[in-house]
Amino acid sequence: MKRDYYGDVKLFSSGVTLFWFAALIIFLLLYPFLFENYYVYMANYIAINIIVVVGLNLLVGYTGQISLGHAGFFAIGAYGTIVLMTLASFPFLLALICAGLIAAGFGFLLGLPALRLEGPYLAIATLGFGLTLTTVIGRIDMLGGRQGLHAPDLVIMGHHLTTDRQFYYLAMIITVLLVIIARNITKTKVGRAFVAIRDAHIAAETMGVNLVLYKTLAFALSAFYAGVAGGLFAFVLRFIEPELFGFFLSIFFLTMAVAGGLGTVMGPIAGAILLSFLDLELRNILNIPYVGDWLRQLSTSHFSLTGVSNIQFIVFGTILILIMLFEPLGLYGLWIRMKKYWKTWPF
């Protein structure tokens, strides 16, 4: 039988995938014309989370190293981009890439303890990194201290991007590009080495995989993604302060990856979309007629008002527990099950 060996790693394995990809691109192009401003803002927010989670998935899902410090890299990207633009007057894209590289450098450094630490110990080390970083940033006057920083004007090739709609296309191009790159990496040598380290690191080493190189590379790559996303985030909010990049954000990123399905390409994207949507929508839950009032009453009579205003955290926790209990592969696992069910229906 004649085999097409490239077919195994091809981006579009069949005409059907190519069709769906084209449909997705057209949808993304038309999106700002179909939806109102708030949803364009939401799309930008989702795109940024997708970048972080796809990067985090390369580390947690593919290489099997935990990180509870990704908010730190996210912060480095956000601050780095703004500082490079204002103090060094870099153009936006260059500043974004440089900030990503700075985050990657920190990722490399955080990868060094990962060579000796595993599981919960690594989690604690990365957690410490995230917590320290925001505290340190809060004390540096050049970075605005506790007051935060305002983002400068965003100019790309002479165009001023001031609204969410204008920013949308920039965010989408970067997101699609980074997702495709991540997908390609997982299909080629580096990605295979990552998975090999996760599944059987001793065997990987005896087959020639340099553990030091690939573990630190995974951290650096993942940090780069978080850094780039952070740089974009700074321009979605237009104002950043250390409190934005707290411990919960790291957990939020990890929850998105786990809810979507670790170690798959599409899973974390789905997770990021679902949880970012819930994150923004649940903030307005008190404004929903009847339900909002009922929740407020419930909360003030039995708990406290802050309980219900932080309801998204409760929902994320519930989702995480349900995923762990019923579908460790997350949304991706559900999708596979559904496909199987329909294929074999009605049996």
Place this chain on the structure above:
Amino acid sequence: MTFFAVENLSMTFGGLKALDNVSFEIVKGEIFAIIGPNGAGKTTLFNCINGIYPPSGGSVIFKDKPIRGIKPDKVAKAGIARTFQNIELFSNMNTMENIMLGRHLFMKTGLFRGGLMWGRNSFAGKEEADNRKKVEEIIELLELQTFRNKFVGALPYGIQKKIELGRALAAEPELLLLDEPCAGMNAEEKQDVVFWIKDIQDELGITILLIEHDMNMVMDISDRILTLNFGKPIAMGYPEEVSSHPEVLKAYLGVEDGEDAQIH
């Protein structure tokens, strides 16, 4: 030129001497077997050669270069591949990808060329396709075609052992360390493995260092045999010599000196 030699290798775990002054030399092209009862230090010896454990004394020479104490990936680069006693496959990859990892040292695609793989004529696409073709040859040699796209975690034990052998072969080693390639196999599968090992020696010209418990097989295919007991080498030589060596009989069968017995 020394192809491969272990000289006075020692390894202690706390007070336990897992390896005690083990020395032997392997000639290029032969099948050299290490036998010994459970806990004799056979796998420890492999781990020391591989660089997984740091030996506490002695030296390991490969192609006139000392390799003791260097990292496992550098040992692999020097041209030594191995399989494991308790299968160490990448259980969430399929057969093809598992063996593809054996090609790791031959591939140059990095983060950038890999991430930006664009079409079959790009560097990464071409390299990927070429190496997959090589792997396909190994898959055909070991008759693994049916399992090509199956995740290895759920495959039968014997098949997993074969995939591990395939992965080691994909690295095109000069010296292949096989840690109990027949463990847990039935008679028919064992015969296949014997056949492949012979094939690997004859056709691919790979030197083989083998650990095995199945005496029939060891006596059948080995050119020379080393016997270990409690970390100490007790006999080395041709199969006939070793199988009738009194120390070996004592270690294996508990035969006292002077009794008449033979290993088969």
